[in-house]
Amino acid sequence: MYDVCIIGSGAGGSPIAYELANAGFKVVVLEKGENYAEKDFSKDELGVSRRDMFTPPLNEQKHVINEYAKDGTFTTYDGEKSGWNFWNGSMVGGSSNLMSGYFHRMKPNDFRLKSAYGDIKGANVVDWPISYEKLEPYYAKVEKVVGVSGRVIKHKRQEPRSSPDFPYPELETNGVVKWFDKACFELGFESLPTPRAVLSGDALGRAGCYYSNFCGSYGCSSGAKGSARAALLQKCDAKIITDAFVYKLVSDKSKVTHAHYYTKHGFSHSIEAKIFVLAAQAIESSRLLLNSKNRHFPNGLANSSGELGKNLIFSAGGSGSGRFIFENLTMRQQKELMQTGLFFNRSLQDWYEYEEDGETRKGGTIDFLFEHQNIISRVKREMYDESGGLIWGQALVDKVHKTITTSRVLTFEVFNDWLPTDNCNVGVDENVKDKYGVPVGVINLNGHSHDLKVGESLAKKAVEVLKKMGAVEIDYSISSSPPPNLVAGGCRFGDDPKTSVLDKNCKAHDLKNLYVSDASFMPTGGSVPYTWTIYANSFRVAEAIARELN
Amino acid sequence: MNSRRIFLKAGFLSTAIFVMNGCELFSVTTSQDTIRVLQNDLFPQAKKLGVETSRYIEIILRHARVSEEDKKFIKNGVKWLNEESVLMYKTTYVKLLVSDREEVLNAISKKKWGRSFMKEMTSYLFEAMLGDPIYGGNNNEAGWKWLKFTGGNPRPKEAYL
Numbered sequence: 001m002y003d004v005c006i007i008g009s010g011a012g013g014s015p016i017a018y019e020l021a022n023a024g025f026k027v028v029v030l031e032k033g034e035n036y037a038e039k040d041f042s043k044d045e046l047g048v049s050r051r052d053m054f055t056p057p058l059n060e061q062k063h064v065i066n067e068y069a070k071d072g073t074f075t076t077y078d079g080e081k082s083g084w085n086f087w088n089g090s091m092v093g094g095s096s097n098l099m100s101g102y103f104h105r106m107k108p109n110d111f112r113l114k115s116a117y118g119d120i121k122g123a124n125v126v127d128w129p130i131s132y133e134k135l136e137p138y139y140a141k142v143e144k145v146v147g148v149s150g151r152v153i154k155h156k157r158q159e160p161r162s163s164p165d166f167p168y169p170e171l172e173t174n175g176v177v178k179w180f181d182k183a184c185f186e187l188g189f190e191s192l193p194t195p196r197a198v199l200s201g202d203a204l205g206r207a208g209c210y211y212s213n214f215c216g217s218y219g220c221s222s223g224a225k226g227s228a229r230a231a232l233l234q235k236c237d238a239k240i241i242t243d244a245f246v247y248k249l250v251s252d253k254s255k256v257t258h259a260h261y262y263t264k265h266g267f268s269h270s271i272e273a274k275i276f277v278l279a280a281q282a283i284e285s286s287r288l289l290l291n292s293k294n295r296h297f298p299n300g301l302a303n304s305s306g307e308l309g310k311n312l313i314f315s316a317g318g319s320g321s322g323r324f325i326f327e328n329l330t331m332r333q334q335k336e337l338m339q340t341g342l343f344f345n346r347s348l349q350d351w352y353e354y355e356e357d358g359e360t361r362k363g364g365t366i367d368f369l370f371e372h373q374n375i376i377s378r379v380k381r382e383m384y385d386e387s388g389g390l391i392w393g394q395a396l397v398d399k400v401h402k403t404i405t406t407s408r409v410l411t412f413e414v415f416n417d418w419l420p421t422d423n424c425n426v427g428v429d430e431n432v433k434d435k436y437g438v439p440v441g442v443i444n445l446n447g448h449s450h451d452l453k454v455g456e457s458l459a460k461k462a463v464e465v466l467k468k469m470g471a472v473e474i475d476y477s478i479s480s481s482p483p484p485n486l487v488a489g490g491c492r493f494g495d496d497p498k499t500s501v502l503d504k505n506c507k508a509h510d511l512k513n514l515y516v517s518d519a520s521f522m523p524t525g526g527s528v529p530y531t532w533t534i535y536a537n538s539f540r541v542a543e544a545i546a547r548e549l550n
Numbered sequence: 551m552n553s554r555r556i557f558l559k560a561g562f563l564s565t566a567i568f569v570m571n572g573c574e575l576f577s578v579t580t581s582q583d584t585i586r587v588l589q590n591d592l593f594p595q596a597k598k599l600g601v602e603t604s605r606y607i608e609i610i611l612r613h614a615r616v617s618e619e620d621k622k623f624i625k626n627g628v629k630w631l632n633e634e635s636v637l638m639y640k641t642t643y644v645k646l647l648v649s650d651r652e653e654v655l656n657a658i659s660k661k662k663w664g665r666s667f668m669k670e671m672t673s674y675l676f677e678a679m680l681g682d683p684i685y686g687g688n689n690n691e692a693g694w695k696w697l698k699f700t701g702g703n704p705r706p707k708e709a710y711l
Contacts, residue, residue: 041704043705050681
């Protein structure tokens with residue numbers, strides 16, 4: 001029997017595997033996908049970005065999606081027919097292999113959103129059962145163990161830190177960053193170097209970044225990116241079983257006893273362990289627990305509260321862009337603009353909290369980055385004229401050549417709270433099965449109108465910067481469209497077993513030996529990408545499990 | 551439209567398409583010829599660069615990660631393009647004058663299927679021309695060089711099919 005069985009090998013599961021295996025416990029990790037090492041990754045746009053080689057085919061594994069409108073009605077989408085894909089990376093290390101690694105900590109008020117900003121009608125906002133101060137040592141641990149590069153500067157939204165600066169120096173940046181810093185200075189905004197989970201030099205037994213120009217969406221060939229695989233699983237001797245899709249957790253009334261999994265050929269296997277840790281990513285973790293219902297838990301495992309699957313959240317906000325064209329630039333500026341490989345790495349958090357309409361509102365983060373270098377995607381965007389009409393022939397040839405060779409797009413991404421609501425949750429559809437014969441997850445989607453207001457306010461600030469920098473064709477889109485790679489909730493943690501699935505250590509209230517350590521635990525998500533918080537919390541949970549095993 | 555039928559035989563790209571009007575044979579063409587001429591009309595630079603884009607469609611039609619619906623749409627699109635050509639000019643697309651082909655494209659670009667088909671065929675052309683050379687289209691990185699683009703490293707050791 002194993003001491004610990006972890007389901008899912010991404011950012012939620014790997015810190016626990018790393019800590020407990022290195023402490024001498026017998027740990028097994030069950031991963032649905034395949035294993036890849038640095039040597040297996042390439043910058044193949046067709047394979048990675050156009051043919052989705054790292055996610056399951058939708059004709060084999062899909063979701064049913066119900067998108068809610070303001071009036072409470074909803075439209076149902078079949079994931080396969082619509083192509084709406086909520087998979088992020090089925091592989092050892094999960095989607096952390098493919099992340100861009102924009103790492104921001106949540107801020108103290110993110111842990112007490114309700115106390116700090118009050119109720120919002122129609123939103124199920126609650127405070128976290130732990131404070132920022134409780135999680136801070138683990139944020140610091142992630143910086144050192146996973147590897148976060150950056151430069152701390154003093155600014156009005158800087159969260160308290162236990163160390164003065166990042167352990168790894170910031171990555172090199174493109175010359176256009178100077179234009180950005182100047183524009184921000186003139187506008188009175190504070191330009192912040194974006195911390196990245198990317199090593200700027202050789203460290204931790206991994207090679208430093210080689211500035212491939214293709215970071216986000218791609219696996220890292222040097223190991224510089226702090227994926228759960230490169231940073232943690234390759235640094236411990238936890239047993240990893242790939243091709244293992246866990247379809248059911250078996251329990252008695254107080255403990256999980258077995259995890260049953262299928263291989264891709266349909267063979268069923270079983271694992272016994274003292275402790276089970278679920279970290280299959282938010283949607284799939286809720287789905288597994290719902291599919292594991294039994295006579296003790298007829299509404300889903302660990303669901304005596306009825307809260308399982310509820311309050312699914314994403315990152316709200318949206319994105320925008322502006323284009324810099326040669327006609328408006330000096331020769332030197334043109335050269336700086338077209339410098340490839342180096343990062344942009346700038347963020348704004350001036351409006352993490354702001355005043356509007358006489359009230360203090362929670363705002364968010366704006367990250368700036370160059371348009372992804374995927375050439376096919378960039379060229380495809382040129383197929384339309386100004387009025388949206390299709391163009392072809394020599395007109396298209398000329399447009400493509402001019403746009404790609406004499407201009408470059410700077411984009412921004414807005415991150416603000418996706419407020420938890422009743423109509424945003426995970427269920428299962430007993431009538432729709434995946435290739436394993438297991439009921440698929442149902443994703444009910446609903447965005448709160450408040451999210452859009454905040455996103456709009458932030459996007460307008462980003463537009464000011466782009467204008468000041470001299471960009472043209474400035475545009476942005478704030479919507480309730482959920483980013484599939486920024487998903488959390490469904491098993492919120494809390495002190496009250498009647499209103500939460502997990503306790504403050506992410507152990508199920510209902511079961512003595514079941515933990516959930518992916519982003520499912522988060523009752524609210526902060527206004528930053530989630531990965532750093534998932535890592536930090538998982539290191540914290542690892543300590544709780546170690547205490548229990550000892 | 552009811553007076554004509556187009557028979558698509560097995561072996562989509564290379565097998566003849568017989569364009570009929572009742573019992574009367576209008577013409578014979580192949581899907582590959584249609585696609586080659588169409589893609590040159592959509593984005594002539596590829597041919598100038600020596601990039602053979604129509605063969606790439608074979609990869610797409612066999613690809614495990616391209617849906618059957620998308621594959622069917624390519625096949626139907628070729629058929630419907632030739633039907634439109636016959637309707638407008640009484641012969642297949644490849645036998646039309648350049649100016650007549652342009653008129654056919656103008657006509658179908660105003661139809662939902664036609665606009666989608668033109669977008670899809672242009673997208674696949676871009677994939678062939680700007681994907682990694684290992685897929686057989688972007689020979690000697692001609693497409694990348696034309697756009698002063700440097701592919702990322704490491705390059706794939708094999709095509710993902």
